[in-house]
Amino acid sequence: MSKTLVQPIGQKRLTNVAVVRLKNHGIRFEIACYKNKVLSWRSGVEKDLDEVLQSQTVYSNVSKGILAKSKDLMMAFGTDDNSKICLEILEKGELQVAGKERESQLSSQFRDVATIVMQKTINPETQRPYTISMIERLMHEIHFAVDPHSSSKKQALEVIRELQKQFPIKRSPMRLRLIVPEKNMSPLMEKLNAWNASIASKEVSGNHLSVVCEMEPGFFRECDSMMRNWQGRLEILSVSVHVDEDAHVNDYEDHETAPSSFERQPVDSVSELNEVVQNQLTISTENANAGEQVKQHKCSTCNALVGDAKQYRDHFKSDWHKHNLKRKTRHLPPLTLEECMTDIELDDAKNDLKDYSF
Structure with missing residues (x-):
């Protein structure tokens, strides 16, 4: 009695791939891509299509290796050119993830x-x-x-x-410097009062009034428009002002959230931050001159003296050190404290200008 040999159906299975799926005219189409390449293509980082697509083939099911039918491609896309269809699916399709x-x-x-x-x-x-x-x-x-x-x-x-x-x-308030002609002083003060703005300083220089104030971000666009109409000038000193008082352990829910040091001084601007550091160095130097053996530690990343052992440890947690560390990895020279904080504030201002509509 002869036996019939049953051959398995040939089936190409694609695994460990990123699948982009697009549904058109009620029919599902898929393409097989390399992982982490789809987002790079959509953001414009990756330009080579061969680095994104594992094959310029349109499937109805990638995992089972089932190819899309030509009549379905013609009905959904008006062409059966797999290269053009792959581009459309790559741009409009939804990336499937596990x-x-x-x-x-x-x-x-x-x-x-x-x-x-x-x-x-x-x-x-x-x-x-x-x-x-x-x-x-x-x-x-x-x-x-x-x-x-x-x-x-x-x-x-x-x-x-x-x-x-x-x-x-x-919302945490913004700190702004408003400079207007002296004739607009009264309207400006009325507006600031209407906005419940907190005035930090007011100075008259020549025919201009300079006001440093803190206000809600929601009034920024109106304030900027007003300054343009008055031919004044608006400067962003800080995009988000926080009152950093001495922290206590009870203010934090757990030890992971609580900072390791609770002696942080309130610092709101670059000049104040610079002054705090200088005062710390001065105190350390005076203690050393008084007979105490206080060792000055130098940070090689920032190329600066940062005080005693405690100040040295705190320095490694500061934005100054972290910013210079990023520059060091890019083979860039370190910045001074004032240059660093100015650089950070400018970056924050550029990133957040779009958010002031609220």
């Missing part, structure tokens, strides 16, 4: 949104920012869900609006 990978991405973006909310808001009672863990807990209470197709900054502003409806939280 469950754990999607969960990781959403968790990371949730943290990013919470961080931005923390940086842009304060407790109206204490005038200090909430901790990141508290912001995350409040976001869970309002049932915030991350939108992977929207930017973190845009979602952060929406979160702030929702939080303000239920919790005591407000």
